[in-house]
Amino acid sequence: MRSRFGRFRTKIRTAAAAAVLALGASLVAPLPMAAHAAPVTDYCQGRCSDILPPGENGNATLAQILLNQIFGTQPEHAEDQLGPYANLAGGYQNLTDATINNFFNDASFGVPAGQVASTTSPRSDVTITRDKKTGVPHISGTTRYGTEFGAGYAAAQDRLWLMDLFRHVGRGQLTSFAGGAPANQGLEQEFWRAAPYTEEDLQAQIDWIATQNGERGRQALADVNAYVDGINAYIAASDSGRYFPGEYVLTGHKDAITNAGTIERFKSTDLIALASVIGALFGTGGGGEVTNALSLLAAQQKYGVAEGTRVWESFRERNDPEAVLTVHDGESFPYAVRPENPRGLALPDAGSVTVEPLVYDRTGSAGTAKASAASKSATTTALSANTRGMSNALLVSGAHTASGHPIAVFGPQTGYFAPQLLMLQEIQGPGISARGASFAGLSMYVELGRGQDYAWSATTSAQDITDTYTVELCQDDVHYLYRGTCTAMEKLERGNSWKPTTADGTAAGSYRMQIYRTKYGPVTHRATVGGKKVAYVALRSSYMHEADSVVGFQMLNDPAAVTDAASFQQAVQHINYTFNWFYADSREAAYFNSGANPVRAADVDPTFPVRAEPAYEWSGFDPAHNTADHTPASEHPQSVGQDYYVSWNNRQAKDYDAAGFGNGSVHRGNLLDDRVKKLVAAGGVTRAQLTKAMADAALTDLRGEDVLPDLLKVLRSGTVSDPAVSAAVTKLSDWVTAGAKRRETSPGSHTYADADAVRIMDAWWPLLVKAQFEPGLGSELYGALTANLTVDEAPSAGHGPTGSHAGSAFQYGWWSYVDKDIRAVLGEPVRGGLARTYCGGGDLAACRDVLTGTLKQAAARTSAQVYPGDENCSAGDQWCADTVIHRTLGGIKHGKISWQNRPTYQQVVEFPAHR
Template identity: 75%
Template structure:
């Protein structure tokens, strides 16, 4: 059968639960250490490595802590101590120097100086957990590998037990039964379970796969994971007996505050698989959306005819836009998932026939009475964005730095929560030496961070590893043709019920979720294709394989494995999530795009649904284990020692087709690329200079920097005589001269400089886009294309894919379309332009009239309408508050809001002066 990677060998066999327990209970012999290995405590960064993860390391609070926070506003130590330095960079970056970096970041050196030791504990004899005074980060040092992992699990329990418990229930579609029936809780579990409706056997099969197909490293990973789980459970027992467990267990009715009766269920290995499934769904997938793409194509063809409509659709799709900023810019090309010359097996729906598959059944009580005001313990839109992005990276090779050593500023944007989804830790033990961030509950290894003499990070890549298949129905709605045979679908169900609790007053209720699963994945839609009844299913390459990536993370933590760019890329190849991985040491920088990219049948267009027939299956596909042939590592975008790298969820490389709409001539990665390119051309780049470039981009409005100049040029073709229009034009012109920042007048003022211009732009953008494109496209096609790609994602746009108060902005929007169209109207050269010119029907004067009329309309919209306020504490008209970042509470303790900045949540600043 096909193997996961060329380096992984083994024969699949059934593993019983007893055999697996015996395997994981026995410590696998440590892996051989390469000649590059060094003393685990050796640190080659010489105090030139720093990191930050707001709001704080401590994510657990007892019931007394929660009540004190509600009544007195107090918080446990290290709950919010990283939020202030993180927030203050927005106002302090302009005067930053290398010497002041640690005013805004933590020193991320290994170990804890004796003068900075806050506590030392030994949860068992072979591991010590030392916490520092400044941040409370656990520094875990084990004399055995099992002890190191046990300590990691114990520290995870100390810092994130409630959060880990929430997410293992999300991963099973059981959040409402565990934490209450609030509408947001139900929305989240429904959104996730639709994507990964796993049974317990499905979760167990991922463990079995690792034990048989992962080789020695897979067996070591299971032993590490079991030791990690043992550490979590040891903390659960100790905290329950000592009555210092998280107070949320009391507030949700799991434990009695007086008698201590009740249970906190111990963790097991399958819980980690459920957690990994959630993380994979959030940040490590790509593709899908083929049905919506088909609907917008059909709408284009209906308006323009088949040939011209297809050209129009393709111009908006921007599959391989020549003007798009690419992470790899050295002339290399990495073709993947492009448009075939002649599409084969396409299964476009008949117009008007598509119906989404229902998920919820038998709703009673609170399931029907709850409203969206019932906030829940987790945001309901965690999985709703069509493409999960947000992270960024900036790296400059040593040839262009002041020291001659590479410099990197990078990190993932995982949203803002209290406590954070990530947690910081340092792990030191046999075969493990790293410090950085890990997702709560998956901290067997550091997932993003630094080793002894190297650092690594990632951004979400979202390349297309998910396809939609049209399975033809037979016999009835629950049977389908599979390779010529009529076979039944598998019915998967999950019933959730709840009662009101102290934390959630939603009335008692229950409901049932139901998913029909086929060999080609879960059913998402029903439709007809050429009159035939079909079900549209969605299949991704990482489906039922989220745990496989543990091998790559293990290797990244192993100082005997990673010692240069080449070995780093080998480790990244063993990660099947769709990420862009970046690396820096004292000599090299490197990049590699990970993920199991399926090899599609010749002629299959990855952008549209395809018939579920053997001729159009992934090559080498084995539905029993959802494995297939994957493109070899050499075909993944990659590079070593390019002059610089930037990534902000943009296009990876020429030829590498993006999984969705939006990778065009204007992308938020341009904000980074322009700044870093200028630094490289100047030379002598320092850590502080690169941080400045990152933060300057983080407080800049993309529309203002890259589209407003063209808007003003069109308007400036003749005098503006209307006083209201002239005032608005002058405000926008001044804002442009000031750099189109969304930044406070002074730290803590909660008032923006150029506030009126920002208000006008926020009101104008959706009006001008509609005025520019809807008349030419028509309402139906315009609506279909805006369903493919949202018009705007400004910081205050609660309607955007990310939602309000989320920080991440300007990933989704029509700025590239506006840019190309306006340049065409102005007579400027455009590569990869739109099929038609839309603004004013292609007439400059008519385009100008439309822009001025919509600008006048926008200028008249009061701030209270542009920023309507919300139930989270923002008053109508409060511009700063509307933009502000909120640490969305995942537990009983809340943290302060901060000024907007478009920046990774966890971030590193690194420059290694030496190497092993």
């Protein structure tokens, strides 16, 4: 969306005169005051804080957009949380409990009388009160309907344009709604591929909730209907009052002068479309079995079947004994483990795999160039389904805190967008009492936040709930064998067209997307297996069931449903998204891993494609509703009262496969685990100390802290005679001693301390990995393994899965492989080591030559070469290359902030009392 809303100049000039008419119409005229819900006791007693940049106000009139684009002015509350959030990077070292709210909001319930900025009553049974500091809506209702109506009204006040965008993204119709910019095309392609739903499919999910979830399901649907009514009430009011978001004018949906045009009203199926996007982005795991098969075949081709499999498995690190674990007390939770003798494997014939086209032009030809360009743009400038791993959590039990009560610092990393995908709110009404963050358009409940005497949060777990089945084709390319019968694939199409509505000259155009769907899910690849033509299809357990999780979220908001750690765990069991859930009250800290984990047939290896035959199907699989047997709650990783918990998308527990490569000896979870472990050992942990541990990890280069010390050992195992290499070693060593941080010399300096060392590390890592591993693996196998796991994800590495300027970094990379291999060369003990030693063929002197040669190359690279610049930064600007930039999904843009690797929404909580 950045390309669409980043260049408004021509449009601005032509619309400016008409926009002035809207300057005064930016607030809803309040209706008569409503009755408030009964007051509730806030057991946090001022010790709950939160933050969500850039600001609560995500809607702007046309006039406000124009002023922002021309003069840089911000609508009220559009970015007032950005400064405190950014400032923690420079201020955390002197943090105390008393100064936490210099960097966070007071997350107490209610609004003090002197801090009330406005009150709005869209109905007589609900009041929306906003505070002066942040503009967060505090929704207070006397009836359940009125409460949820108010939640919908407040959501539309703050995020109407974003909600409208994403209901179109979920339907694969964004370009028809907002124009054909490459990022728009990439968004709709990425998500429609993951969830290609028809309107009938969306309605079926609503019907399923009503029939399968009892009274809570029926209440959820009533809440959804009230919420949608509230959204539509705001649309009607803002349309007639002309204070609707200005993007509707800039995209041609409304006329600034005549007010002609329509803002389409919402319906309940729109929320299912929204949920499908969120589920695909953050709440799924697994897949990639075809890519896994290709790298396994490459390993077997190089080394033979037995040795090649052993080499491949060592890189897969399924159950690495050195991996950081969330449940670290030794308890085992086996899931998706590798069988001794796997059955039903369907590995492709060499060279036969092709990716199923998604994009076609109107003549029926595959639009591969357009698709790849759009997908690249989406990955690097907007959202991508590959960004599913983020978020972190740090919790310490009361036995190790100064107060004797558990402390939590936790939150989701949902990326940085303008407006933000999440929104803050407080909801108080019959059966609901919570404050926190919710995804815009799904905020009938608080999804991450706090109740009266407890708080909860989540990180993405991404355990494997997606399997690739191999259907044998029959008759032609669009028929397949289903349980012995030749069956036609279902063809799903989505056509899109757009007009040239942007000032940057984006041309009008059209294309269509096409997916073939089978009983086992959508087709992703085609190949041959044993000479027979097949299609690979992706079966996800949450497919057609993204909305089922609503019951779990409803329970989290219900003070009668959640009263302690055990009832919290019972609530999140109803959430089928793959999340790690964390809980804290005054007495207990707890953890539970949610997700619809399918019960697989015996001896099926979910890491690779399997034949689509009854013997290899999920237990109890019913393709009509995509239901199956799921593993019981007792088999999910869980814990109550462990000394501490950390999570940064690392492995959950012993024997629990975390779906994918990169969960070995070095993971960014180590940055949290090492710091919290030290705090716990010392005892007397405070809120400030735990926050400082998070903030310190957020500025640390994982490679510098956990891998570089051993690289320096190899370099110093002999004489370093080259002056350039010697100077680089000194700089890197000094950087390690200083903590391997990527932070400014002083707040606002826009210059890094140890800038040369950071530059050298950034230049060296990709050169080092390639020189260390490619000679031993061979180019084909090395290339196949780097397709499974990217080599590098430094903050400035725009090629990483999260793209550039995304904040989140160091999740994906070859950190563990380099670490294990280098320690093996040094002769140090390695548990779960690689099958072979690669650096210099295992010879220390030869390995030192590899490191010396690549380090010399890296040290010679200039800042302009390492940081080549982009549309946001000049070449050579190291600080800017790392910066976090809020990607514009609307007309308002915000400034850069210094890099920090932390949750987008974050809470700091310590409850001193309980009901």
